[in-house]
Amino acid sequence: MSLRAKDTLGGRAAVVGIGATEFSKDSGRSELRLAVEAVRAALDDAGLTPADVDGLVTFTMDTSPEITVAQACGMGELSFFSRVHYGGGAACATVQQAALAVAAGVAEVVVCYRAFNERSGRRFGAGVQHREPSAEGAALGWVLPFGLLTPASWVAMAAQRYLHTYGLTPEAFGHVAVTGRAHAATNPAAYFHGRPITLAEHAASRWIVEPLRLLDCCQETDGGQALVVTSLERARDLPRPPAVIAAAAQGAGRAQEQMTGFYRDELTGLPEMGAVARQLWRTSGLAPADVDVAILYDHFTPFVLMQLEEFGFCARGEAADFTAGRRLPLNTHGGQLGEAYLHGMNGIAEAVRQLRGTAVNQVPGAARTLVTAGTGVPTSGLVLTADG
Numbered sequence: 069m070s071l072r073a074k075d076t077l078g079g080r081a082a083v084v085g086i087g088a089t090e091f092s093k094d095s096g097r098s099e100l101r102l103a104v105e106a107v108r109a110a111l112d113d114a115g116l117t118p119a120d121v122d123g124l125v126t127f128t129m130d131t132s133p134e135i136t137v138a139q140a141c142g143m144g145e146l147s148f149f150s151r152v153h154y155g156g157g158a159a160c161a162t163v164q165q166a167a168l169a170v171a172a173g174v175a176e177v178v179v180c181y182r183a184f185n186e187r188s189g190r191r192f193g194a195g196v197q198h199r200e201p202s203a204e205g206a207a208l209g210w211v212l213p214f215g216l217l218t219p220a221s222w223v224a225m226a227a228q229r230y231l232h233t234y235g236l237t238p239e240a241f242g243h244v245a246v247t248g249r250a251h252a253a254t255n256p257a258a259y260f261h262g263r264p265i266t267l268a269e270h271a272a273s274r275w276i277v278e279p280l281r282l283l284d285c286c287q288e289t290d291g292g293q294a295l296v297v298t299s300l301e302r303a304r305d306l307p308r309p310p311a312v313i314a315a316a317a318q319g320a321g322r323a324q325e326q327m328t329g330f331y332r333d334e335l336t337g338l339p340e341m342g343a344v345a346r347q348l349w350r351t352s353g354l355a356p357a358d359v360d361v362a363i364l365y366d367h368f369t370p371f372v373l374m375q376l377e378e379f380g381f382c383a384r385g386e387a388a389d390f391t392a393g394r395r396l397p398l399n400t401h402g403g404q405l406g407e408a409y410l411h412g413m414n415g416i417a418e419a420v421r422q423l424r425g426t427a428v429n430q431v432p433g434a435a436r437t438l439v440t441a442g443t444g445v446p447t448s449g450l451v452l453t454a455d456g
Contacts, residue, residue, distance in 0.1 A: 071347055075315075078351045081167035082303040082310035083452065085114025085296030086417040091259050091408035094188040095290035103132040103183035104140045106292030111141075114296040115307040116177060123148035123175030125162040127182055127411065129155055137181065148175035154326060156365060156442025157340075159412030160450045164316035166297035176298060182413045183292030207325045220285055220368065222327040223444060224277040227370035229335040231279055234385035238279040241369035242270040243391040245283045248366060248399050252406025255428045259287060260406045284369040286404035293413035295420075304455070311420040314436075314453045315351035319343030320446035327444040336385075338371065341440065342378045344449040348438070349380075352451040356381045360434040361422045362396050363415040366403040371443040379438070400429040412441045416450065423454045 087109025089095070089102050103126075111118060118141045124134040134149040148169045152158035159182070166178035184190070216222055231237065249265045252258035265283060273282040303310035321339030323332050332339065349355060356379055364375045373387035382390040391398065401407045401418035408414050419437040421427040427434075435454040441447045 071350075074350045075347070077164070077167055077171055077313070078315045079312060080171040080300060081297055082300045082312045082455070083163065083295050083416070083420050084298055084303045084306050084308060084310055085110040085112075085116065086294070086420050087111070087113050088257070088293045088414065088417065089183075089291045091257065091289050091291040091410070092187075093259070093288070093290060095185055099183050099185055100132045100136060100140060102185070102290070102292035103137050103181050103294075106183060106294040107137060107141050107179055107181050110179060110294035110296050113308065116296065118142040119144055120177045121179055122146055123166065123169050123178030125150045125152070125165045125178060125180045127151060127155070127158045127162070128153045130182065130184070132181075132183055148178060154442070154445040154447070156367060156411040157445040157447035159365070159416065159441035159448065160316065160439055161318050161441065161448035163295060163297060163313065163416060163450055164318065164448060167313045167316055170297060170299050176302070178297045179294055180297065180413070181292065181294040182411050185290045186409060187288040187290050204326070207328055211328050211330070216328070218277070219327060220280055221277045223368040223370060224280050225330055226335045226444070227279050227368070230370055230374065233336045236388060238281065239267070239271055240388035241284050241373070242267045243388065244366065244369040244372045245270050245405055247391065247394070248403040248405035251400050251429050252402025255402050255407060258402040258407040259289065260402065280368060280370070286367045286409045289408040289410060291408055291410055293410045293417060295413065295416055300455070309424050310455050311423045311452045312455050313450065314354070315348045315451040316448070317344045317347035317351070318446065318448045319347070324446055329444070336374070338374045338378050338443050340445070340447045341375055341443055341449070344440070344447060345379045348449050348451050352453075354436060354451060358436055359396065359438045361400060361419065361431050361437045362398050363401070363403075363419050363437065363439045364399060365412050365415065365440045365442050366399060366405050367409070367442060369405070375440055375443060397431045400427055400431065415439055419450070419452045423452060
């Protein structure tokens with residue numbers, strides 16, 4: 069049973085620094101170096117030094133251990149280090165872990181980071197190549213023999229059911245892709261800078277796994293992103309306006325699996341994100357109408373539609389029309405479809421920029437942002453707000 073009461077974490081910590089490498093398809097350097105570059109950039113942005121850091125958080129799917137990053141960056145002693153599981157579902161949870169450590173007094177300055185050569189090195193989109201026997205991997209035994217070998221194929225099952233249930237065609241996903249690429253086109257940091265797409269181009273792109281086309285699938289990226297978290301009190305003494313962590317949550321649904329939850333009662337929603345949504349709204353005291361900017365994890369377009377419905381921005385089956393109507397500023401950096409695939413960490417950075425008023429595609433007066441992490445897996449989310 070998920071929490072049914074407001075938690076006490078909201079408003080006790082803030083994101084005070086963001087830093088990233090360039091986003092490319094061939095970085096030409098190690099994942100450790102990418103991590104170090106991003107961490108140093110985030111600390112510079114926060115007006116802090118490596119000596120100020122006493123905590124680090126990253127993903128389980130990361131090749132740069134906390135102690136190695138600390139040593140390479142010139143940090144001293146660490147009092148907190150943590151990793152969060154489930155791939156992209158970990159993104160917002162890294163910030164939650166950092167905020168929990170700060171709120172509990174376990175650490176004072178915690179850096180969250182993610183770095184990989186996901187295009188020139190190991191490509192997640194290549195699917196399952198080899199899996200050691202494990203309880204976690206056993207679920208894949210029910211889908212791999214039937215040809216469901218890649219993330220796109222796993223998502224396609226749910227996407228097909230969604231279209232069938234609501235009487236839609238694959239073109240329903242088009243506005244998500246077009247919106248992301250339109251924002252990327254004006255973002256110099258985005259891989260697809262200067263390259264918007266049309267609905268016709270989306271509909272003409274080749275099939276990957278029906279009903280998913282090429283332009284429904286996120287890109288693969290080399291790069292690193294880091295975020296600095298500290299107490300709200302300390303944040304107010306630093307150079308940048310703090311992005312207050314008004315709420316942070318994780319969620320796993322009943323009968324949860326990693327991308328292959330085909331045995332639930334229905335396939336047209338994301339129960340894990342529903343659990344996150346309920347806790348974010350409870351703790352922040354906000355509702356969908358209060359959100360100025362939404363940064364929703366867009367590894368595949370259908371799951372953006374389902375997230376909008378889980379958070380209550382629109383009714384079930386109505387998210388395609390909702391996105392077509394441009395009723396909510398969505399993925400203003402270009403998302404993972406247009407800017408970069410950094411397992412959602414670059415989306416958190418965009419939310420911070422929106423609150424600072426420094427985003428390339430700035431939403432005037434943005435004071436309340438929603439950020440989500442990977443879907444189809446145990447996941448997480450954040451509500452970040454301007455201070456005061």
